[in-house]
Amino acid sequence: MKIFPLSILSVLLFLQLTVYSQEQDWLYTLYLNEQYDQLIQEAKAAIRTDSTSSDLFYILGLAYAELSKYDSALYYLQGAQEKDSTNLKILSASGRMYTSLGRYNEAIQTYEIILNKDSSMIKPRTLLANLFFLQDNHSEAIIHYEYLVLRDTSNYFYYKQLGRCYQELGNTDLALACFIKAFILNPYDLGIVSRMINLYLRKRDFINGIELANKGLAIDSMNIELLKQRAYLYYLTEQYNQATQDFHQAIVAGDSSQFTFKYLGLCLYEEKKFFDAREHLRMAYMKDTLDAETTFFLALSYRWSKEEEKGVIYLNKTLTLLQPNPRQMSRIYIELAGVYQVLHQFDMTIESYMKALEYTDNKDLIYFRLGQVYDENLDNKKIAIEYYQKYLDNKTADHQLYDPSSQTLEPLLDQVQSRINRLREELFFEE
Structure with a gap:
């Protein structure tokens, strides 16, 4: 057997390693x-x-x-x-x-093995947190994101993800706190701004929501989502003119959502611009024929723009959509009765008021309106008195009504009592 000197073996090993390294x-x-x-x-x-x-x-x-x-x-x-x-x-x-x-799951196991070997590694922990987030395991994701924000307080992404986790878990205050920190670190992420506005909406903190939307729109004045959110906040705070402007701007920017057409229509309705309101509400209705609120205000817009027949059609559609919501059903039947009264369809007026009575405990004003129909439209004094008296017996609030003779608002109670007395006098002389 031939034995190589150790020095020769070392040289051969070195050459092999050199070739391997070069490869x-x-x-x-x-x-x-x-x-x-x-x-x-x-x-x-x-x-x-x-x-x-x-x-x-x-x-x-x-x-x-x-x-x-x-x-x-x-x-x-x-x-x-x-x-x-x-x-x-x-x-x-x-x-x-x-x-x-x-x-x-296998990815999670792999990253957990890595962190067991070296818990200080940032990238594997970030990827692990992201995986838990993707799997909607927000509680586990929070554990890792909280560790990461402690390690790097200047990383806005960690605060953003932590905020999203708390938002998904319904913790509005902690989510807002995290998003605020993320926003301070990166005020140009308008996605964070939009999320924060949604949280302010949930808290019904409309003032801070509007202020934040202003900051976001100062960066991108044509951001559709922020325009819609600010417009909605204006709508909720009854600033209809500002809301209308923002919704119009969102449409100019390319938005064609049902939400925008609906709430633009509602703003115009509140501004009593019924022709414009019905056009936008009609667009919203075409995009979602099952939205009862859209259908209802579309009906009212037709009514107040002198197309009562179409108003009746859409009020009936609303009734179909809303069943069985008693409070809203009563209001719709009241509106429907008003439209039929304008159309001189008094039988349908009475029928609609009677339906409205079935869906509400606050019957007093409906009794009054029934009394008016029998009094002013059907000239049936006896039944008119009955319903006026029912109003007095069931009165739940101190209502007021415009008095044409004095051109002032007068207590409805006094006017009804006066009318009952007058009708009784007329009946006495008729007999």
Whole structure:
């Protein structure tokens, strides 16, 4: 047996390592130059010579990942992991492949292994938190995002994600606190601004909501979402003119949503611009024929713009949509009765008022209106007196009514009592 001197063995080992190192450098050069097909070909050839190298499997996995061949990438990364199970860069790459393949539970397990080895690593913890967020496991995500904001108080993304988690869990105050910090760090993320406005809406803090919308629109005056949100806030605070302007601006910016047409129509209705209101409400109705509020105010807009017949059609549609909401049903029947009265369809007027009585406990004003129909339209004094008296017996509030003779608002109670007395006198002389 021939024995080589130790010095010769050392030289041979050095030469082998040198060749191996040069080969690795060459493969990484191919990777950096995005020559992935050539890299794959040469790395596979090298593996046939040396199948124990974790680096060869690792670089192959990276190359396949760049080509979006995630199954092949994961196969070689798992091979690399078998040969070097403690290598964190291999584990990290495997975690990314599991995520790309939608295998989130395995990705989570991989990142947890990494953090068990080194809990101070930021990127794996960030990716782990994001995975918990993607799986709607917001409580677990919060644990990691809270750790991350302590490690990096200047990272707005961590505060943003933490805020989103608290928002999903319904904790409005903590969500707002996180979003405010994120907004301070990055006031140009208008998505955060929009989320904060929604939270202010939930808290019914309309003033802060408007102020925040102003800040966002100062950055992008044509941001559709912020225009809609500020317009809605103006609507809720009865600033209809400002709301109308913002909704119009949103349409100019390209918005054609049912929400915008609906609330623009409602603003115009409140401003008594009934012709314009009905056009926008009609557009909203065409986009959603099941929205009872849209249908109802479309009906009223037709009524007050002198198209009572169409008003009747849409009020009846609203009735169909709203059943069985008693409070709203009563109001719609009252409006329907008013339209029929304008159309001189007094039988339908009475029928509608009678229906309205079925859906409310506050019957007093309906009794009064029935009395008016029998008194002024049907000239039936006896029944008119009956309903006027029912109003007096069931009165729930001190109502007022315009008196044409004095041109002032007078207590309805006094006017009804006076009218009853007058009708009784007329009946006496008729008999």
